[in-house]
Amino acid sequence: MGWNKVAVIGVGMIRFGELFEKSWEEMIEEAYLNCIKSVDKGFNPKDIQAAWVGVARPHLHGQGAQGGVSLVGNIGLAGIPCTRVENGCPTGSDAFRNACFGVASGVYEVVLVAGYEKMRDAPTSEMLGIGLEGHPLLTLSETAMTMFAPQAARHMFEYGTTKEHMAMVAVKNRKNGVLDPYAQFRQEIALEDVLRSPVVCEPLNLLDCCPQTDGAACALLCRADIVDKYSRKPIYVAGVGCGTDYYYAHEKTTFTSFPATIRSAKEAYKMAGIKPQDLDIAEVHDCFTITELIDYEDLGFCEKGQAKELIEKGVTERTGRIPVNVSGGLICKGHPLGATGIAQIAELYWHLREEAGQRQVEIRKGYGLQHNVGGRSISNSVMIILTRNKD
Amino acid sequence: MKVGIVGYGIYIPHFRMKREEISKVWGGRAKGENSVANLDEDVITMGAESALNALSHSGLQPSEIEGFYFGTNSSPRINHSLLGLIAETLDLSKDIDLVDFASSPRANVAALKACQDAIVSKRIQNGLVVGADCLSTLPGSPLELYGGAGAAGFVLGSKNVFAEIEGLHSYSTYIMDRWTTPKSFSLTEYEPRFTLRYGYYDHLLRATEGLLKKLGANVQQYQHVILQQQEEGTFRAVIKALGLNQGQLETGSFFSELGDLGNASIFLGLAKVLEKAKEGERILMLSYGGGTSDAVSFKVNESIERAREWAKGVEIYLRTKEYVDYFAFLKLQKSFKKEEEIPKLGLNPMSPALWRDGSFVRSLKGAKCTQCGYVNFPPSIRRICIRCGHTQFETVKLCRTGKVHTYCISVYQPVGLQGPTPIIIADMDDGNRFRALGTEMKLGGVRIEMPVELVLRRLIDQNGVGIYGNLFRPPRITMGN
Numbered sequence: 001m002g003w004n005k006v007a008v009i010g011v012g013m014i015r016f017g018e019l020f021e022k023s024w025e026e027m028i029e030e031a032y033l034n035c036i037k038s039v040d041k042g043f044n045p046k047d048i049q050a051a052w053v054g055v056a057r058p059h060l061h062g063q064g065a066q067g068g069v070s071l072v073g074n075i076g077l078a079g080i081p082c083t084r085v086e087n088g089c090p091t092g093s094d095a096f097r098n099a100c101f102g103v104a105s106g107v108y109e110v111v112l113v114a115g116y117e118k119m120r121d122a123p124t125s126e127m128l129g130i131g132l133e134g135h136p137l138l139t140l141s142e143t144a145m146t147m148f149a150p151q152a153a154r155h156m157f158e159y160g161t162t163k164e165h166m167a168m169v170a171v172k173n174r175k176n177g178v179l180d181p182y183a184q185f186r187q188e189i190a191l192e193d194v195l196r197s198p199v200v201c202e203p204l205n206l207l208d209c210c211p212q213t214d215g216a217a218c219a220l221l222c223r224a225d226i227v228d229k230y231s232r233k234p235i236y237v238a239g240v241g242c243g244t245d246y247y248y249a250h251e252k253t254t255f256t257s258f259p260a261t262i263r264s265a266k267e268a269y270k271m272a273g274i275k276p277q278d279l280d281i282a283e284v285h286d287c288f289t290i291t292e293l294i295d296y297e298d299l300g301f302c303e304k305g306q307a308k309e310l311i312e313k314g315v316t317e318r319t320g321r322i323p324v325n326v327s328g329g330l331i332c333k334g335h336p337l338g339a340t341g342i343a344q345i346a347e348l349y350w351h352l353r354e355e356a357g358q359r360q361v362e363i364r365k366g367y368g369l370q371h372n373v374g375g376r377s378i379s380n381s382v383m384i385i386l387t388r389n390k391d
Numbered sequence: 392m393k394v395g396i397v398g399y400g401i402y403i404p405h406f407r408m409k410r411e412e413i414s415k416v417w418g419g420r421a422k423g424e425n426s427v428a429n430l431d432e433d434v435i436t437m438g439a440e441s442a443l444n445a446l447s448h449s450g451l452q453p454s455e456i457e458g459f460y461f462g463t464n465s466s467p468r469i470n471h472s473l474l475g476l477i478a479e480t481l482d483l484s485k486d487i488d489l490v491d492f493a494s495s496p497r498a499n500v501a502a503l504k505a506c507q508d509a510i511v512s513k514r515i516q517n518g519l520v521v522g523a524d525c526l527s528t529l530p531g532s533p534l535e536l537y538g539g540a541g542a543a544g545f546v547l548g549s550k551n552v553f554a555e556i557e558g559l560h561s562y563s564t565y566i567m568d569r570w571t572t573p574k575s576f577s578l579t580e581y582e583p584r585f586t587l588r589y590g591y592y593d594h595l596l597r598a599t600e601g602l603l604k605k606l607g608a609n610v611q612q613y614q615h616v617i618l619q620q621q622e623e624g625t626f627r628a629v630i631k632a633l634g635l636n637q638g639q640l641e642t643g644s645f646f647s648e649l650g651d652l653g654n655a656s657i658f659l660g661l662a663k664v665l666e667k668a669k670e671g672e673r674i675l676m677l678s679y680g681g682g683t684s685d686a687v688s689f690k691v692n693e694s695i696e697r698a699r700e701w702a703k704g705v706e707i708y709l710r711t712k713e714y715v716d717y718f719a720f721l722k723l724q725k726s727f728k729k730e731e732e733i734p735k736l737g738l739n740p741m742s743p744a745l746w747r748d749g750s751f752v753r754s755l756k757g758a759k760c761t762q763c764g765y766v767n768f769p770p771s772i773r774r775i776c777i778r779c780g781h782t783q784f785e786t787v788k789l790c791r792t793g794k795v796h797t798y799c800i801s802v803y804q805p806v807g808l809q810g811p812t813p814i815i816i817a818d819m820d821d822g823n824r825f826r827a828l829g830t831e832m833k834l835g836g837v838r839i840e841m842p843v844e845l846v847l848r849r850l851i852d853q854n855g856v857g858i859y860g861n862l863f864r865p866p867r868i869t870m871g872n
Contacts (some may be wrong), residue, residue, distance in 0.1 A: 044399040131805040133737035137860040149799030202800035
């Protein structure tokens with residue numbers, strides 16, 4: 001039924017956080033070794049024929065234009081083809097998507113995909129410096145906060161979404177993160193904590209926002225027809241999608257949804273041959289609490305404007321009908337841009353194989369969804385659907 | 392040929408400083424208040440707004456302006472003219488003369504004379520004259536008590552004139568009274584009593600006498616007299632010597648409300664008088680600066696009534712204001728600066744990209760798709776319609792007014808920008824959408840559907856070079872399109 005030409009045979013990541021003590025090279029090495037180790041039937045790195053690596057803001061650690069060798073040159077694989085991908089917040093997931101195409105095309109049998117971000121080797125002001133990039137006359141001060149906060153303001157205005165609804169997302173994801181050993185934060189917070197936290201970009205408070213994080217994650221992919229060589233419980237890529245929207249804020253047609261998400265979701269659902277109701281778990285982009293609420297609507301979990309009811313009724317809790325961001329999401333686990341998408345895929349992989357320990361969700365239909373949205377004017381989105389169903 | 396005023400426009404910044412606040416810090420006694428330019432303002436942005444107002448008031452098309460004459464003492468640049476920036480914001484023809492006048496607070500009259508001469512000699516038909524200043528003084532200096540900021544401009548022509556220039560006389564000597572040096576940029580004076588007596592007083596009297604002699608007139612024939620005012624009380628001796636009465640001075644004075652506006656000073660006074668003057672009245676305008684005084688005589692005709700109908704109100708600019716405290720004042724005067732790194736802009740202010748796109752952005756021109764009607768902006772980066780892929784366009788002028796579609800208030804801004812700052816996405820009245828930062832907004836008061844207008848401001852500086860672009864502010868007086 002689904003695309004199912006590519007299988008995931010292993011995943012690995014490191015605990016995300018403010019990793020002042022770790023270099024970007026070390027983070028990649030550790031995630032890679034965890035990934036190799038995770039392959040059921042054992043894995044010889046010599047089988048890797050090509051690699052993709054995602055990193056969105058490499059200049060933050062002084063590696064601005066180094067290319068794909070920044071992955072393979074650090075893990076003993078120098079010599080094989082490697083492509084570096086940048087696609088805003090979907091960087092990691094898009095590296096994964098492109099790696100899938102490398103395998104599905106029949107050119108490669110086994111490939112590695114990695115994503116990492118070293119955000120804390122630079123001061124916070126450097127990250128804010130993104131607001132000075134782009135075109136000073138058109139995009140001045142366009143940072144993640146100033147792109148997403150206006151969406152919150154308009155969503156509140158049109159649909160009656162409140163700051164409490166947004167805070168509920170943070171409370172849920174922080175609660176989920178307590179059970180995730182890879183999460184940056186592992187403490188519950190209360191609704192009041194979110195509402196009382198300082199305003200960073202009205203209408204968003206500090207605890208409505210994901211932190212700045214260092215992290216790395218990897219996945220190994222192979223052609224579906226040879227998966228038995230590596231895996232006892234294979235997971236398949238059922239569908240991939242990618243969508244874009246207009247480049248500048250003044251060109252956008254809506255400030256209450258992300259058209260890029262709607263397009264990537266349409267493509268991925270169609271490829272996988274499923275509907276949102278078929279999902280057992282979703283790891284969606286929650287760089288800010290409002291993002292997760294808008295994702296519910298764009299990904300088809302509810303009708304437009306109904307996200308507030310979904311969060312109020314606990315539908316997206318770990319034990320709800322569609323558990324969303326069981327890993328803690330970007331808000332709690334952290335958002336090392338290039339690593340984020342692949343870490344979300346790792347989370348789905350563990351749940352679909354029922355290896356997620358205490359935070360394991362119930363798997364009924366065998367599908368999980370990964371989603372990112374971001375980039376200039378929130379105009380890039382990637383979505384990946386994984387399944388444990390062979391057909 | 393009767394040459395005179397066919398349009399006027401002014402600009403006064405939003406902020407005011409009470410003089411007593413300055414006295415509290417440095418001692419002395421002073422009443423009244425001064426206008427203070429915002430951090431994103433300078434003579435270019437203020438001059439542009441007054442010029443847009445004047446042009447709109449004249450009813451002339453930008454293409455009908457054949458010369459632009461600008462007088463200021465506070466240009467942000469030396470060795471480089473920024474007039475082209477105002478000209479492109481107004482969408483003036485590129486085949487015209489742009490002339491800077493400087494080095495004195497009467498550079499405005501020098502500009503006016505140059506424009507008048509060009510019209511009289513039939514070299515041009517209509518010209519634009521603007522005077523603008525932003526007086527900067529050292530903290531604690533006696534001049535700090537009276538420094539203000541503002542701009543005022545006129546369109547001169549020979550058709551539809553409502554205030555004719557009757558005559559003009561200048562009197563000049565060499566006297567060291569007030570000056571700035573290129574390094575300090577702060578106004579300094581030697582001995583006020585000396586310069587008042589042999590500078591201001593002497594020159595104003597001689598210029599007035601010269602003019603009246605030329606015209607065979609006397610001061611009693613003038614219903615309105617506008618004096619360049621630099622400090623409280625300095626003009627009393629002149630008033631007495633000329634035999635002027637309070638009634639003649641009342642309409643054109645604003646010193647207690649705005650302070651010394653340098654090159655904007657008497658121009659603003661003149662605009663203020665024109666809002667009230669009646670047919671047949673005469674106006675005497677007296678400049679002074681750096682050892683020169685000009686006396687200019689205007690006569691108002693019947694067209695003034697019609698001109699008043701679409702006048703851009705001086706009163707509105709005077710009325711809409713917000714007081715700042717002394718710390719905020721020092722910050723606005725750039726005497727009190729945050730120590731921070733130089734902003735690392737993705738594009739250098741000198742980058743060709745800003746040269747390519749800047750004029751379209753500042754003059755608010757769009758490329759309207761001839762197939763689907765979507766207005767692509769700016770045209771310099773859009774050769775293919777982003778909505779339908781069509782490649783043929785017509786150039787359209789975008790509207791400056793609209794309503795907030797959505798917004799945020801960013802507390803933490805990148806280096807070089809100050810938070811908290813509203814960032815506004817607005818639905819403009821012509822159906823287009825625009826994104827810009829907000830200025831002079833009450834942070835708790837920003838709301839969806841709130842009206843806003845786009846104005847020219849200095850967005851950010853890198854190494855002292857500013858990038859000029861659009862910001863939203865709450866509508867104050869709608870800038871001419």
